[in-house]
Amino acid sequence: MAKAEFDVPELQEYVDVPELQEDTMAHVKSFVVTKPEHNTDLGFPGELVEDWHDKALEKLDDLRGRYRSLQVFLDACVKCGSCTDKCHYFLGTKDPKNMPVGRQDLLRKVYRRYFTFAGKYFPKLVGAKDLTRETLDEWYNYYHQCSQCRRCSVFCPYGIDTAEISMAAREILDSIGYGQKYCNEIIGKVHKIGNNLGLPGPALEDTLEGLEEDMEDDFGVPVKFPLNVKGADILLVTPSADFFAEPHIDGLIGYGKVFHEAGASWTLSSTASEAGNFGMFIGSYENMRRVSMRIREAAQELGVKRIIFGECGHAWRVAYAFLNTLAGPFDFLDQKYPAPQHILEYTWEQIQAGKLNIDKSANDDMTLTFHDSCNVARATRIGDYPGSQFETPRNVIKAVCNNYVDMHHDSIGERTFCCGGGGGLLTDDLMEIRVKGALPRMTELQNVIKDKGVTHMAAICAICKSQFTKVLPYYGMDMDQIVSLHQLVSNAIVLTGQVTDDDEAESDAESEAEE
Amino acid sequence: MSFFFALLFILASIVFVVGLALKINQYAKTPAPLRIATTPAPITKTGVVMRLFREVVFFESLFKGTKWTWIFSWIFHMALLLVLVRHLRYFIEPDWVPTMVWALIELVQPFGKYAGFAMVIGLVGLFFRRIFVDRVRYISAPSDYLWLLVLGFIGISGLMMSFVMHTDIVAIKEFFTFSGGQLPVDFPLIVHLSLVALLMLLFPFSKLLHVPGVFFSPTRNMVDNPREQRHVAPWAKALEEEQK
Numbered sequence: 001m002a003k004a005e006f007d008v009p010e011l012q013e014y015v016d017v018p019e020l021q022e023d024t025m026a027h028v029k030s031f032v033v034t035k036p037e038h039n040t041d042l043g044f045p046g047e048l049v050e051d052w053h054d055k056a057l058e059k060l061d062d063l064r065g066r067y068r069s070l071q072v073f074l075d076a077c078v079k080c081g082s083c084t085d086k087c088h089y090f091l092g093t094k095d096p097k098n099m100p101v102g103r104q105d106l107l108r109k110v111y112r113r114y115f116t117f118a119g120k121y122f123p124k125l126v127g128a129k130d131l132t133r134e135t136l137d138e139w140y141n142y143y144h145q146c147s148q149c150r151r152c153s154v155f156c157p158y159g160i161d162t163a164e165i166s167m168a169a170r171e172i173l174d175s176i177g178y179g180q181k182y183c184n185e186i187i188g189k190v191h192k193i194g195n196n197l198g199l200p201g202p203a204l205e206d207t208l209e210g211l212e213e214d215m216e217d218d219f220g221v222p223v224k225f226p227l228n229v230k231g232a233d234i235l236l237v238t239p240s241a242d243f244f245a246e247p248h249i250d251g252l253i254g255y256g257k258v259f260h261e262a263g264a265s266w267t268l269s270s271t272a273s274e275a276g277n278f279g280m281f282i283g284s285y286e287n288m289r290r291v292s293m294r295i296r297e298a299a300q301e302l303g304v305k306r307i308i309f310g311e312c313g314h315a316w317r318v319a320y321a322f323l324n325t326l327a328g329p330f331d332f333l334d335q336k337y338p339a340p341q342h343i344l345e346y347t348w349e350q351i352q353a354g355k356l357n358i359d360k361s362a363n364d365d366m367t368l369t370f371h372d373s374c375n376v377a378r379a380t381r382i383g384d385y386p387g388s389q390f391e392t393p394r395n396v397i398k399a400v401c402n403n404y405v406d407m408h409h410d411s412i413g414e415r416t417f418c419c420g421g422g423g424g425l426l427t428d429d430l431m432e433i434r435v436k437g438a439l440p441r442m443t444e445l446q447n448v449i450k451d452k453g454v455t456h457m458a459a460i461c462a463i464c465k466s467q468f469t470k471v472l473p474y475y476g477m478d479m480d481q482i483v484s485l486h487q488l489v490s491n492a493i494v495l496t497g498q499v500t501d502d503d504e505a506e507s508d509a510e511s512e513a514e515e
Numbered sequence: 516m517s518f519f520f521a522l523l524f525i526l527a528s529i530v531f532v533v534g535l536a537l538k539i540n541q542y543a544k545t546p547a548p549l550r551i552a553t554t555p556a557p558i559t560k561t562g563v564v565m566r567l568f569r570e571v572v573f574f575e576s577l578f579k580g581t582k583w584t585w586i587f588s589w590i591f592h593m594a595l596l597l598v599l600v601r602h603l604r605y606f607i608e609p610d611w612v613p614t615m616v617w618a619l620i621e622l623v624q625p626f627g628k629y630a631g632f633a634m635v636i637g638l639v640g641l642f643f644r645r646i647f648v649d650r651v652r653y654i655s656a657p658s659d660y661l662w663l664l665v666l667g668f669i670g671i672s673g674l675m676m677s678f679v680m681h682t683d684i685v686a687i688k689e690f691f692t693f694s695g696g697q698l699p700v701d702f703p704l705i706v707h708l709s710l711v712a713l714l715m716l717l718f719p720f721s722k723l724l725h726v727p728g729v730f731f732s733p734t735r736n737m738v739d740n741p742r743e744q745r746h747v748a749p750w751a752k753a754l755e756e757e758q759k
């Protein structure tokens with residue numbers, strides 16, 4: 001059990017909708033940017049500007065003219081309450097400002113006060129409020145307690161998506177120099193170095209070489225992890241955590257094996273060595289575009305024909321839903337394939353084509369369940385029909401594992417609960433909200449562990465994987481219980497020319513010991 | 516009296532129509548630079564039309580969210596629809612519209628009359644939920660209660676006229692079809708009409724904007740085709756030129 005400076009909720013059989021308890025999370029404030037360059041690198045003022053009040057309102061006015069979503073969402077809410085019990089952060093903290101509509105209202109009450117007839121002349125009647133320093137701080141605190149997971153949007157009769165409101169609020173905060181350290185520092189690193197972790201090209205090369213050696217040693221097969229290979233067919237863009245974090249790296253090995261068996265010519269790029277795009281978290285079109293352009297440029301420079309994204313939730317959202325718009329048109333790629341593609345689309349294709357030699361029993365020591373990453377579930381597809389984002393991952397898991405069960409239907413598919421760490425919250429200074437926000441997911445995981453004998457949960461998001469690794473122990477579970485989906489694929493693939501059965505058993509045992 | 520109401524309704528109609536038109540224009544003109552449909556989303560235009568149809572007619576998302584609110588809300592809205600269709604006979608003459616339309620209005624008459632009760636029941640249910648569910652109470656502003664009261668009293672005063680103190684419908688119709696009739700001076704009618712005028716005046720400035728809003732919501736009305744098609748908003752285009 002990890003030690004905590006706050007009360008970790010106890011797991012029950014169900015997550016009851018709690019009674020409200022005001023301001024339980026008012027004290028949780030993510031670190032603010034202290035080094036001005038973390039803001040200025042992104043084109044924002046280095047520190048809180050003096051005329052923040054007017055500048056913030058100006059920005060709000062500007063944004064509602066640029067995003068229909070914001071304008072319609074600010075107007076349309078009827079306070080029906082349908083979303084109120086849908087946010088994992090509310091369920092885990094009881095704080096009404098973590099109810100989606102409560103969160104929206106922090107911005108909406110200011111919008112009403114300054115931009116609507118009713119709010120200007122009858123503020124009390126419609127709950128409009130002046131923009132004060134307190135409100136500004138509340139924006140900062142509570143808009144950094146939203147993982148932009150869109151669960152609320154599923155249940156809202158007008159599809160009001162609190163993620164859009166959070167993004168707008170964060171953009172307003174950035175525009176007045178009140179940025180969040182975690183996101184902004186990371187985006188700066190991507191702009192400068194090419195990935196979120198600030199992993200420079202040579203370090204990446206070393207890591208990949210090490211991986212290749214391991215593969216030779218373990219299997220006697222030269223599975224390659226090529227970097228910056230001009231003229232390769234496929235550019236793989238994957239979250240940088242895949243290069244060294246557990247269990248992410250086991251997923252990367254899985255991609256490598258799939259490509260190897262498919263006989264594909266593929267490469268990674270050191271300038272586009274990051275799939276994640278935190279520009280979305282801070283709602284900044286400009287930054288999101290800058291980060292996206294690296295991928296386009298890398299693809300053109302290397303002359304590839306396809307772009308494939310590795311396992312990452314929000315990265316896939318930006319890739320699937322925005323990349324073509326932000327950095328397209330991708331007319332220089334092979335038009336036979338959608339641009340970009342998800343690694344699971346590729347792997348599933350190979351499985352169906354019988355290209356992979358699979359031994360399902362390699363995963364028999366586990367009973368799996370699958371965590372639908374919210375950004376994948378509610379903002380994308382993985383395949384060519386609606387709902388393929390749920391089926392393709394399950395199809396692949398079932399093709400490589402014998403034991404699979406789903407969690408409760410209210411917590412998967414489009415209703416999936418966030419891991420609690422998405423949307424720019426994956427930082428230690430937000431541990432309390434991360435742990436509490438994981439409550440609904442942990443509850444349902446615990447239930448399948450107890451009732452169905454589940455041992456492991458597979459995920460396809462770098463953030464989810466890191467978050468669960470950290471949070472599982474708080475709930476008395478083991479950090480190893482979270483696995484990469486392609487780790488399962490990797491386990492099951494029997495490489496062509498792989499060393500004999502006995503050796504194989506041995507190396508299996510080894511890799512397990514490592515896990 | 517009639518003169519006052521004539522002025523009031525002319526004003527209310529202008530505010531209602533112009534205000535709503537301006538809002539719709541604003542929504543239509545504001546760009547939606549990124550594809551943000553809540554998935555699984557339809558991948559064709561027809562699919563989107565069906566999705567919106569389900570939202571508008573069945574309140575699909577609300578149904579997923581909360582069954583109690585859904586049932587009261589759906590009763591209220593469907594009853595409201597029937598009542599409004601029934602009301603058309605006060606404003607149009609049979610020979611102004613195709614026979615089919617008039618036949619429909621006639622068909623609705625007996626249902627619309629009782630739908631008034633359903634409407635009020637739905638509103639009462641919604642009102643109680645607003646008072647008793649702590650989460651909904653927390654998010655409610657005074658105006659949220661007042662809307663329910665306004666609609667409730669419109670309904671009750673209407674029902675009074677239908678079932679308790681009948682009023683001179685012919686005169687009302689003459690008044691509203693500009694045939695020069697005088698409004699009868701009945702208490703329920705005055706309440707009814709004053710509140711209806713209030714509703715029309717406030718419509719474009721209030722949460723009743725959920726009516727156009729539901730059609731303009733990007734998470735619901737977008738086709739899920741971002742990989743197949745680029746969607747670049749004008750301001751994003753300008754940004755692209757700048758960053759080149």
Ligand code: HEM
Pocket residue numbers: 078079080081157570571572574577584587588592641642659662663666723725726729
């Ligand atoms: C396209 C037509 C319409 C649709 C799809 C629609 C849909 C909805 C939905 C889904 C709700 C949320 C549930 C609730 O809280 O009741 C709602 C609430 C509401 N609607 Fe509508 N509506 C429509 C037209 C109207 C009209 C014409 C009026 C009034 C003249 C109206 C008045 C209200 C009111 C007052 C509420 C808030 C109820 C409350 O306080 O709980 N709606 N509407």
Ligand code: HEM
Pocket residue numbers: 595598601602605627628629630631632634666669670671672673674676677678681682684687691707711
């Ligand atoms: C200028 C507009 C309106 C006029 C002239 C008007 C007039 C009337 C009259 C004369 C009645 C009595 C019918 C009878 O005796 O059979 C009535 C009933 C009623 N009205 Fe209205 N009304 C108007 C708008 C509305 C609106 C906007 C609503 C709803 C929000 C509404 C809701 C009702 C209801 C529920 C009843 C009782 C049920 C029924 O007879 O249909 N009215 N109205």
Ligand code: SF4
Pocket residue numbers: 086087088089098099100103145146147148149150151152153161162163418
């Ligand atoms: S987007 Fe997710 S985290 Fe944010 S308010 Fe909605 S449900 Fe909560």
Ligand code: SF4
Pocket residue numbers: 076077078079080081082083084100101155156157158159160
């Ligand atoms: S579900 Fe939508 S309309 Fe209802 S309270 Fe929440 S945001 Fe407002």
Ligand code: SF4
Pocket residue numbers: 147148149313314372373374375376417418419420421422423461463464467
């Ligand atoms: S980290 Fe995973 S579960 Fe959490 S918001 Fe992102 S995709 Fe969703």
